[in-house]
Amino acid sequence: MSDHSVFNSTYRAFLFDMDGTVLTSIAAAERVWTTWAVRHGVDVETFLPTIHGARAIDTIRRLGLPGVEAEAEAAWITEAEIEDVDGVFEVAGAAKFLRSLPVNQWAIVTSAPRKLALRRMGAAGIPEPEVMVTAEDVTAGKPDPAGYQLAARRLGVEPEQCLVFEDATVGILAAEAAGADLMIVTATHGQPVETRHGTLASYESVRVLVDAAGLMGVHKI
Secondary structure (H helix, E strand, C coil), rough: CCCCCCCCCCCCCCECCCCCCCCCCHHHHHHHHHHHHHCCCCHHHHHHHHHCCHHHHHHHHCCCCCCHHHHHHHHHHHHHHHHHCCCCECCCCCCHHHCCCCCCCEEEECCHHHHHHHHHHHHHCCCCCEECCCCCCCCCCCCCHHHHHHHHHCCCHHHHHHHECCCCCHHHHHHHHHHEEEEEECCCCCCCCCCCCCECCCCHEEEEEEECCCCCEEEEE
């Protein structure tokens, strides 16, 4: 965990990515995408690292496979992932951390469709927020900032007043483009992360303090 300025700042709202940030679904997602890739003749080893953090439809469109209907294939991916939540777990301490926040001052912004997001959150014990932006809510997914901008708007704040918790490159780019501060959650990273943003290895090592004006700050325990 870095000694970054985000630990000495206060925010109107916290915005959380889902997969890799408050829960881990890597094993389940990679099982489904491996099946799909093999069926379409896509090299699994080079393809799998590209799936994380992006909407399924954007991932499929990016490949430009001839004769593939992206909408139909994305729907298949979603249904398969809804069926397979084996190995979907909470990132340690995330649920308790989220429950410690004022309910009207945090949101989840995910590239997953809403039905899949709720399924994974239920499997991992993650509380459902009052505001959740999912794949259906935006026409352009991460790294486009639209999702984070929409979540801030629904919470009645500006993106610049928010701290975004992210883990994936496309999400980091989206939050940067939105103008928000960033906390990079490294709990699910296998390698050290080099970043100019604050980093958080464990939710269990921090707590949130809310001041008299309702501003929230992340403080090390």
